[in-house]
Amino acid sequence: MKHYLVGGAVRDHLLGLPVIDRDWVVVGSTPAEMLQAGFRSVGKDFPVFLHPESHEEYALARLERKTGPGYHGFEFSTDSSVTLEEDLSRRDLTINAIAQRDDGELVDPYNGRQDIENRVLRHVSQAFVEDPVRILRVARFMARFSHLGFTIADETLELMRHMVREGETDNLVAERVWQEMSGALQARSPDAFIRALRDCGALAVVLPEVDALFGVPQPARWHPEIDSGIHTLMVLQQASLGSEQLDVRFAALCHDLGKATTPVDILPSHHGHEKRGAALTEALCERLRVPRKTRDLGVLTARWHTHSHRARDLTPGKLTSLMQTMDVVRKPERFDQYLQVCEADARGRLGHEEGEYPQADFLRNVAEVFRKVDSAAIARETTDKSTIAERITEARTRAISQWLTQKPGSNAQD
Incomplete structure (x- = not known):
């Protein structure tokens, strides 16, 4: 039995990157011998074992043969006669087809190290x-x-x-x-x-919904980059600079999907793209089985991102409605993620990459005013319980309206 460090650990070391996971390939062994040596079997499709002490993955060297379409259409051979070079030959990229012996010597039959250098x-x-x-x-x-x-x-x-x-x-x-x-x-x-x-x-x-954005024009006044697909990539870049969270980046990718379905006769305007985009995002998430938390932020952002951009022009009633829709009391983190995507959207335009986005702080302040309304007290004091929700909404709208009167230049009319 011989074992070699393979794959990402070798590649990342050669790139000077941190090595997070270490995977091994075992040559000249059988499942029975691995179990006898104390390894624990975890492989479903082919023999993979966990080391009894390090718990790192050790896979038997294998060959594969295509037997049908798709990802599952393969037969695997893990005979003890399979060589290291044969195992490496089935890997996807040359940079992932490098092995390392115990003494540090590299086994690189497909010139992966050269491709790393190049x-x-x-x-x-x-x-x-x-x-x-x-x-x-x-x-x-x-x-x-x-x-x-x-x-x-x-x-x-x-x-x-x-x-x-x-x-x-x-x-x-x-x-x-x-x-x-x-x-x-x-x-x-x-x-x-x-x-x-x-x-x-x-x-x-x-991702046909994303692909369809390329070539769709936007008003040059607001989008010097013109192309909706290019804008989406720029927003994704900005979101990545501001957040490492998957949900934020996914929402950035999906925020403008509705622009791909804008009627040709109204281009480059995109009236109503928010509602269409929310429906497209929902369908995309259903198709790919996107986790609910990720989906919810994506759908909400697609539907309401332009409300953030024109936040200072919204009436107290509309601001209250936005806060309710975003569920800012119970899900403040999601609301902050929404604002991060909206800020990335504003900056994801040619020449606006370093622009300010005061709307985010404005809406955070509105959310704070919204949260301070004592809804529990209103519920206790309301005799007709069927009107509790209405009374709470009215109280929150009044509170936001009063706060707005302290903000010069704001519209405090409902």
């Missing part, structure tokens, strides 16, 4: 085309490493395009799409994930 994402073999998830993984690696200067090799990009043309991406399952997408959204440059998918044509299959 900052290139390159497929290991033609077997790349057999698994559509690899398209998502390449795009996710661009999200992780594009800031280091990485690009996709021309021949790899062409393979990805070929896979899209052949319909391989049609076989992607929702769980794997969301797994790779959520990882990319939390990476250094999530916009690079979208760009990579669009470059190979996969964006139209995986």
